Amino acid sequence: MAHDKRLLIVEDDEAFARTLKRSFERRGYEVALADSLEGVQALLAGGSFGHAVVDLKLGPQSGLACVQALHAHDPAMLIVVLTGFASIATAVEAIKLGATNYLAKPSNTDDIEAAFARGAGNPDTPLAPRPTSxxxxxxxxxxxxxxxxxxxxxxxxxxxxxxxxxxxxxxxxxxxx
Missing domain, CATH: 1.10.10.60 (Homeodomain-like)
Structure with missing residues (x-):
């Protein structure tokens, strides 16, 4: 299997992880699952991945440590942080640590694949004032x-x-x- 079709899903919700895994396998990915930083490190010892989906909140741990470890292992890896705990602060930290993109839940397989495809930023994005409550x-x-x-x-x-x-x-x- 090509390196670019290997996907690591880091998610502590077993049901969601299994659903996401099956969905990506139907799209031709070879998928591995981990639920912690330790699990990620064990899988990285056995090889490399082209893509990763990392949940921000892994029980008591932060998924940001996983993002950092994945990026250190392979800076070319496309990493998407997927979270129901979205905030500007965590989005900025995820990108600084090596994430390619950051998606708020609920997101589906199409959203995640589109995020992998949007590896580069868009300098033509319009700058508009954001009303903040x-x-x-x-x-x-x-x-x-x-x-x-x-x-x-x-x-x-x-x-x-x-x-x-x-x-x-x-x-x-x-x-x-």
Whole structure:
């Protein structure tokens, strides 16, 4: 199998990982699954991949460590971060660490393949002012603090000056995963 049709899916939700795997296999990819940084490292010891899909939140771990390890192993690998925990801060970090693209869930196989194809940026993208609501600013700030506290809700709540349960309720309202 060609190197460019080898895909690594890093996802801790087993059902979603299996569904994504079957979908990519129907498109001719050879797919391997991992659910942690340790799993990624074990698979990389056995070979290389042309593509990777990495979930941002892997249980207590951050998928950003996986992005960094994959990019260090093969800088040419096309890496898409797929998350239900999207924020500007984590998108910027993912790209800095070597991700090719960043998609918010729900995304399907077509979206992911299109993200692999869009490896380069578009300098002709129109620059338009983005109206930002207070709720959006709050949500982005919460995600930035969560990222800075390694997704530890108790520590993030302390840094935000709110009760842990209040933060947990806010996160539950926005389908994190």
């Amino acid at each position: 207070i709720k959006t600013l709050e949500w982005e700030h919460i995600h930035e603090v969560l990222k800075d506290s390694d997704f530890n809700i108790s520590e993030a709540a302390r840094r935000l000056g709110m009760h842990r349960r209040t933060l947990a309720r806010k996160l539950a309202k926005r389908q994190v995963g």
